[in-house]
Amino acid sequence: MQKKTTVEKATARKYPEPVVLVTTHNPKGGDNVMAVGWTTTVSYKPRMILVAIDDAAYTYELIRKTKEFVVAFPSVKMAKATLYAGSRHGHKIDKIRGAGLAVQKARKVKAPLLRDAVANFECKLVKIFQPGDCPMIVGRVVAAHENKDGKLKRLYYSYGKRFVLGGVRAE
Ligand SMILES: Cc1cc2nc3c(=O)[nH]c(=O)nc-3n(C[C@H](O)[C@H](O)[C@H](O)COP(=O)(O)O)c2cc1C
Numbered sequence: 001m002q003k004k005t006t007v008e009k010a011t012a013r014k015y016p017e018p019v020v021l022v023t024t025h026n027p028k029g030g031d032n033v034m035a036v037g038w039t040t041t042v043s044y045k046p047r048m049i050l051v052a053i054d055d056a057a058y059t060y061e062l063i064r065k066t067k068e069f070v071v072a073f074p075s076v077k078m079a080k081a082t083l084y085a086g087s088r089h090g091h092k093i094d095k096i097r098g099a100g101l102a103v104q105k106a107r108k109v110k111a112p113l114l115r116d117a118v119a120n121f122e123c124k125l126v127k128i129f130q131p132g133d134c135p136m137i138v139g140r141v142v143a144a145h146e147n148k149d150g151k152l153k154r155l156y157y158s159y160g161k162r163f164v165l166g167g168v169r170a171e
Contacts, residue, residue: 016156021078021085021117022051023070023096023103024062025110031103033096033114034059035086037157038134039071047141049121052134058090063137067125068109071139072117074155075147082155108142118154120145 020039024032038052049071053060063069074082081099088095096103096112103112106122113120123139130136 012159015158017159019074019082019086019155019157020051021072021074021082021101021114022053022059023072023111023114024059025066025068025112026062027066027110030094031096031112032058032062032090033085033099033101034090035082036071042138043140047121048126048138049123049141050136050138052136055135056089060135060137063125064128066110068111069123069125069137069139070106070109070111070113071121071123072114073119074114075116075118075152076155077152078114078116079155082157104145106143113145116147118147118152 017037018039019035019037021033022036026032034053034057036051036053040050042048042050051069051071053063059069078101081101084099085095085101102115104115106113106120109122109124111122113122121141122143124142126138126140128135128137
């Protein structure tokens with residue numbers, strides 16, 4: 001039986017949700033990483049992934065500039081790094097280093113793969129559209145990679161007053 005409630009209260013009950021890490025490349029030097037919860041596959045053939053990225057994010061600036069990015073699915077072991085990547089902007093800091101993330105060269109884009117992620121998808125920008133208050137970025141998958149450890153579990157997150165990922169809490 002359902003009871004009428006507020007959007008906020010209903011939203012609080014829909015977690016846990018997937019979270020990904022989006023990496024980008026700055027042609028003038030430096031790579032960046034951010035956490036994105038608003039993401040889904042939006043086309044099977046050709047494979048396309050959507051990420052909704054706030055226009056204040058450095059990642060948004062770099063995707064518009066380079067027209068490419070990597071979507072990495074973090075493992076449960078990457079909760080702290082994911083919180084780090086998702087709680088500060090990368091305009092002036094090296095978040096990949098700050099988060100302690102190991103990288104690997106991608107095949108078809110300049111943004112890096114995250115070595116310890118469960119899987120990585122290299123994407124080329126297809127379209128940006130904005131039906132609401134957040135830009136929606138669609139990328140075509142041009143290469144895919146999976147962790148050699150087939151038992152590695154991927155990370156999900158909950159939302160309350162604090163983010164909770166893989167048992168790690170953050171203010
Ligand atoms: C679990 C989690 C999920 C997040 N999901 C999103 C999201 O879907 N879209 C978004 O714009 N920001 C999201 N954020 C916030 C960004 O990661 C944050 O604003 C980040 O500092 C942007 O980094 P950048 O400016 O270096 O690109 C999320 C943060 C966390 C911790």
